[in-house]
Amino acid sequence: MNVLKTTWLAAVLLAWTSLAQAADLTIEITRGSDRATPIAVVPFADGESLPQDIARIVADDLERSGYFEPLAREAMFDRPASSEEVRFGEWSALDVRYLVVGRVSREADGVRIAYELMDVSGQRRLLGETVTAGGDELRGAAHYISDQVFEAITDIRGAFSTRIAYVTSRGIGDSAAYALHIADADGRNSQQVLASDQPIMSPAWSPDGTKLAYVSFETERPAIYVQELASGRRAKVTAFEGLNSAPAWSPDGRRLAMSLSKDGQPDIYLMTLDSRELRRVTRNPGIDTEPAWAPDGRSLLFTSDRSGGPQIYRHDLRSGEEERLTFTGSYNARARVAPDGETIFLIHRGGNGFQVARQDLANDRLVTLTQTGNAESPSVAPNGTMVIFATQQGGNGVLGGVSADGRASFRLPAAQGDVREPAWSPFLQ
Amino acid sequence: MARHERRVGYGLPLLLAVALHLAIVAVTVIRFPERAPEAPSRDIVQATLIRTETTTDQAQRAQQARARAAARQDADADAAEQAVAEQEAAEREAAEQAAARQAEEAERQQQQAREEARRAAEEEAARRAEQAERQAREREEAERQRQAEAERQRQAEAEAERQRQAEAEAERQRQAEAEAERQRQAEAEAERQRQAEAEAEAEAERQRQAEAEAERQRQAEAEAERQRQAEAEAERQRQAEAQARRAAEAASQGLDRAIEGEADSVADARQAAEAANSFITLVRRAVEQAWVIPPNVSDGARAEVSVRLGPSGELFAATIEQSSGNSAFDRSALQAVEAAAPFAELRQLPASVQRDYRQFNLRFQPGEIR
Numbered sequence: 001m002n003v004l005k006t007t008w009l010a011a012v013l014l015a016w017t018s019l020a021q022a023a024d025l026t027i028e029i030t031r032g033s034d035r036a037t038p039i040a041v042v043p044f045a046d047g048e049s050l051p052q053d054i055a056r057i058v059a060d061d062l063e064r065s066g067y068f069e070p071l072a073r074e075a076m077f078d079r080p081a082s083s084e085e086v087r088f089g090e091w092s093a094l095d096v097r098y099l100v101v102g103r104v105s106r107e108a109d110g111v112r113i114a115y116e117l118m119d120v121s122g123q124r125r126l127l128g129e130t131v132t133a134g135g136d137e138l139r140g141a142a143h144y145i146s147d148q149v150f151e152a153i154t155d156i157r158g159a160f161s162t163r164i165a166y167v168t169s170r171g172i173g174d175s176a177a178y179a180l181h182i183a184d185a186d187g188r189n190s191q192q193v194l195a196s197d198q199p200i201m202s203p204a205w206s207p208d209g210t211k212l213a214y215v216s217f218e219t220e221r222p223a224i225y226v227q228e229l230a231s232g233r234r235a236k237v238t239a240f241e242g243l244n245s246a247p248a249w250s251p252d253g254r255r256l257a258m259s260l261s262k263d264g265q266p267d268i269y270l271m272t273l274d275s276r277e278l279r280r281v282t283r284n285p286g287i288d289t290e291p292a293w294a295p296d297g298r299s300l301l302f303t304s305d306r307s308g309g310p311q312i313y314r315h316d317l318r319s320g321e322e323e324r325l326t327f328t329g330s331y332n333a334r335a336r337v338a339p340d341g342e343t344i345f346l347i348h349r350g351g352n353g354f355q356v357a358r359q360d361l362a363n364d365r366l367v368t369l370t371q372t373g374n375a376e377s378p379s380v381a382p383n384g385t386m387v388i389f390a391t392q393q394g395g396n397g398v399l400g401g402v403s404a405d406g407r408a409s410f411r412l413p414a415a416q417g418d419v420r421e422p423a424w425s426p427f428l429q
Numbered sequence: 430m431a432r433h434e435r436r437v438g439y440g441l442p443l444l445l446a447v448a449l450h451l452a453i454v455a456v457t458v459i460r461f462p463e464r465a466p467e468a469p470s471r472d473i474v475q476a477t478l479i480r481t482e483t484t485t486d487q488a489q490r491a492q493q494a495r496a497r498a499a500a501r502q503d504a505d506a507d508a509a510e511q512a513v514a515e516q517e518a519a520e521r522e523a524a525e526q527a528a529a530r531q532a533e534e535a536e537r538q539q540q541q542a543r544e545e546a547r548r549a550a551e552e553e554a555a556r557r558a559e560q561a562e563r564q565a566r567e568r569e570e571a572e573r574q575r576q577a578e579a580e581r582q583r584q585a586e587a588e589a590e591r592q593r594q595a596e597a598e599a600e601r602q603r604q605a606e607a608e609a610e611r612q613r614q615a616e617a618e619a620e621r622q623r624q625a626e627a628e629a630e631a632e633a634e635r636q637r638q639a640e641a642e643a644e645r646q647r648q649a650e651a652e653a654e655r656q657r658q659a660e661a662e663a664e665r666q667r668q669a670e671a672q673a674r675r676a677a678e679a680a681s682q683g684l685d686r687a688i689e690g691e692a693d694s695v696a697d698a699r700q701a702a703e704a705a706n707s708f709i710t711l712v713r714r715a716v717e718q719a720w721v722i723p724p725n726v727s728d729g730a731r732a733e734v735s736v737r738l739g740p741s742g743e744l745f746a747a748t749i750e751q752s753s754g755n756s757a758f759d760r761s762a763l764q765a766v767e768a769a770a771p772f773a774e775l776r777q778l779p780a781s782v783q784r785d786y787r788q789f790n791l792r793f794q795p796g797e798i799r
Contacts, residue, residue: 025789026733027713029765030796032722037761067724097721097764119760121767154723155757385724405724 036063036408037097037153040071040120044102044113045081050138054113057142058100058149061160061186064401065150065385066408071096083116083125091120098126100149110134113141117149127152139189159383160185163425165193165203165212166390166399170417180214182229185381185424187399187412193229203421204247209428213237213247213256224258226273237271238278248291248300257281257291257300268302268315281315282322288313290334295341301325303333312346326359328366334377338384338404345369345378345387345404356389356402369406379424380404388412388422439594442587446580453576457569701779708786711774720765722795723757730755731794732762738787744770750790762793 041059062068071094080086081103091099102115110132117127127148133141140161147158165182178200183190194200198217205212206226213226222244227234238244242261249256256273259266268281268288282288286306293300300315310333312326326332331349338344341361348357348366353373359366374392381387384404391400397420399412733751738744747766749759775783 025709025786027709027716027789027791029713029716029720029762029791029793031717032720032761032765032795033718035721037721037723092768095768097768119764121764122760153757153760154725155755156725403724 034407036067036069038071038095039068039098039100039153040076040091040094040096041100042076042079042081042102043073044104044115045079047102047104049106050104050111051135052138052142054104054138054142054145055100055102057139057186058146061143061146061158062150064186064408064410065160066403066405066410067150067154067385082114083118083128086118088118088120088123096120098149098153100145102145107132111138111141113145115145117152139184143184143186156385157383157427159381159385159424159427162382162428163209164379164388164399164412164422165205165425166422167200167203167420168417169199169420180212182212182425193227193232194234201421202246203423204249205423205425206249207251207253207426209426212423213249215245215247224256226256237273237276242266246290248293250293251295251297257293259289259291259302268300270317281317292335292337294337295339301335301337301344303335312344325361325364326366327364328359332357332366336378336380336387338380339382340384343384343404345380347376347378347389356387358387358404358406367406369402369404370400370409372400372409375400377421379422381424382427388424390420390422439590442583442590446583446587449576449580449583453573456572697779701782704778705782705786708772708774708778712769712772712789712791715769715772716765716791719768720793721761723755723761726755726758726795730758731792732759734762734766734791734793736766736789736791738770738772738775740775740783740787742770742772742775744772745787753793758793762791765793766791 039059039062041055041062043053043055047054059070063070075094078085078087078090080101082101086099086101097120099118099120100115101118102113105112105114111134112130112132114130115128116125118125129145129148131141131144143160146160150156150158150160162185163182164185164187165180168179168181170177174197176197178196178198179192180194180200180203181190181192193212194214194216196216196218198220200217201215201222203212203214210230211226211228213224215222216225217223219239221239221241223239224237224244224247225234226237226247237247237256238258238260240260240262243266244258244260245266246259247256248258250270254273256271258269258271260269261267263280265285266287266289267283268291270279270281271277272279281291281300282302282304284304284306286304288302288304288306290303291300292302294314298317300317302313302315303310304313305311306313307324309330311324312332312335314323314325316322325335325344326346326348329348329350331347331354333347335344335346344359344361346357346359347354348368349355350357350368352371354375355368355373356370356375356378357366357368369387370389370391372391375389376391378387378389386401386403388399388401390397392398393411397418399419399422400409401412402409730753731751732749732753735746735748735750736744737746744767747763747770749763752759753762775786778786
């Protein structure tokens with residue numbers, strides 16, 4: 001009996017020693033949830049009297065980015081106005097990771113907005129700031145807060161204070177009316193900058209965000225114009241015979257890449273804006289169009305049908321070498337380069353029609369981001385996290401957006417008429 | 430190779446000379462007697478001519494002898510007939526006595542003449558033989574002289590050839606020597622180079638050895654360090670084991686007290702292991718569900734979070750053990766742990782092992798990000 005007891009003791013001892021090593025246990029976490037980050041943006045205290053609901057604008061901004069999932073206001077038990085009033089356990093129970101609270105007060109010089117951002121699970125205050133805004137700057141102030149919150153959480157600069165340009169059209173034939181608009185990145189606060197009874201196309205932001213280049217048919221022949229947004233002054237840059245299309249500003253803002261057919265088929269040209277000096281970039285019997293600058297300004301991407309169907313090519317401006325970049329499918333066009341220069345967004349025709357797709361230049365892997373079909377004219381946000389594009393809804397052109405990783409998509413509020421050719425502005429001062 | 434060819438060229442004349450000498454010996458020793466009988470038949474005319482000049486006083490006899498010899502030589506019968514005819518004429522002209530004497534005399538004369546003729550013929554033959562011999566000797570001599578001359582010439586030629594060869598040989602030797610000299614120099618040069626290389630090699634070797642030595646030393650040090658660490662580790666393990674043993678003993682004592690039989694305690698241990706595995710799985714699942722990976726995370730991002738739990742699985746502390754370098758990523762990991770807590774499953778573990786699972790690490794590393 002005694003021997004048996006010793007044996008059992010040894011067995012138990014072995015089990016114990018093996019379990020004792022569990023102290024050095026490391027568990028591998030290789031997968032995450034598919035959901036966006038839950039956040040609660042509590043309505044700002046005393047904000048009811050303001051014409052704009054700051055907290056709503058912030059929540060919508062964050063939601064539109066695709067990375068946040070704002071908590072519905074009805075689910076909030078409590079409406080704290082500052083970090084002192086926050087009972088973290090309450091928000092933690094709602095599985096909210098971040099919490100934005102704020103208070104609004106009217107001052108002589110405008111509206112003062114004090115807001116704070118908290119990490120609920122860590123029970124930490126990440127951000128606290130007071131913003132003063134004029135009565136007509138409340139949306140801008142809200143977008144500013146969105147930018148700060150976004151950057152504090154993701155380490156990526158927010159692009160909610162940027163703007164978009166787009167073209168609208170109404171009517172057909174002789175009664176057709178075209179207009180060039182700019183609006184906040186959320187589609188609100190739109191302004192008309194040009195109206196014409198002839199088509200307007202391809203708006204392009206100057207790198208400093210003060211000018212737009214576009215193509216107008218107002219002289220019954222397409223011509224490229226550059227228009228100063230603040231003053232409305234504009235200048236005709238090119239009106240060569242044939243097509244004058246797709247202007248694109250160089251990163252330093254001194255040159256304009258464009259597609260001209262004055263020498264035959266459309267080819268890519270560069271114009272130095274100060275001297276109006278023109279330099280031909282591509283020489284090809286096929287159609288070369290839709291130039292887009294690499295962020296370093298050393299190369300141009302463009303669409304060419306030289307291989308049969310439209311594909312994206314890259315032209316090195318120093319060596320003159322040209323290289324085909326897209327090989328997935330028979331239709332890839334209208335490329336735009338992400339700010340990091342490592343990713344391009346383009347229109348790809350797949351099984352479900354024309355979609356916005358992303359291609360990583362490092363591995364040439366093409367990923368389709370949208371499912372709607374009929375996507376056209378993608379334009380990437382200056383922080384690279386979102387892409388805006390034109391699509392069709394109920395026979396009308398509307399603007400859609402998708403996050404760069406394809407996780408979130410959104411629609412911009414419908415403007416009147418057919419909306420097309422969105423162009424996302426650079427970061428604005 | 431050239432030398433060998435020349436040797437072959439030398440051998441042929443030598444062979445010819447030996448053959449010639451042998452031929453000469455053969456001629457002098459063997460062919461002379463053979464020639465002797467041949468000579469008279471050819472030299473008969475000469476011999477006759479010499480005799481006419483030198484033997485005028487014996488004209489008659491010679492004539493007779495000649496006739497007789499000719500007759501004898503031609504046919505003995507003719508000579509006999511002539512003699513018989515002369516005898517018959519003498520008999521007819523002279524008296525019986527005279528005739529007898531005359532006949533006797535004739536007979537004597539005939540005999541004498543025959544004798545004479547025979548002697549002359551013999552002398553003649555001897556003379557001819559002698560002459561033939563002389564001539565043969567002369568020819569032989571001439572031949573010898575010719576041969577000697579030829580031999581001399583051959584020798585001269587051979588000598589010349591030898592000289593040429595000697596010269597060629599000398600030339601060859603000179604060239605060979607020059608060549609040898611060149612070779613010697615080349616070899617000397619090569620030797621020098623070899624030595625230089627050997628020196629360099631030796632130097633390299635010395636360096637290598639020095640390095641190897643240094644490497645050995647380093648390795649030895651590293652080894653020593655490893656050993657120290659291993660010992661320290663072993664010590665730690667020993668202590669851990671001792672601790673575990675103590676704990677186990679204490680626990681087993683407790684268990685002993687707590688449970689009724691040994692079989693139950695083993696079942697408990699197995700249960701504990703199973704519960705531990707399921708606890709790990711539950712923690713992983715809960716954290717993965719709670720982890721919201723932030724946007725634009727680089728592929729290699731990795732963060733390690735150290736987790737401490739309270740006795741009932743509540744989160745005591747979650748701290749970044751190893752940062753990813755991306756604050757958003759680090760925070761997402763912490764938040765995942767905080768959101769997944771409390772880990773109440775800890776209480777399902779056997780009370781004895783719960784302590785061991787109240788501290789662990791979580792390594793956050795997304796496998797595939799879109």
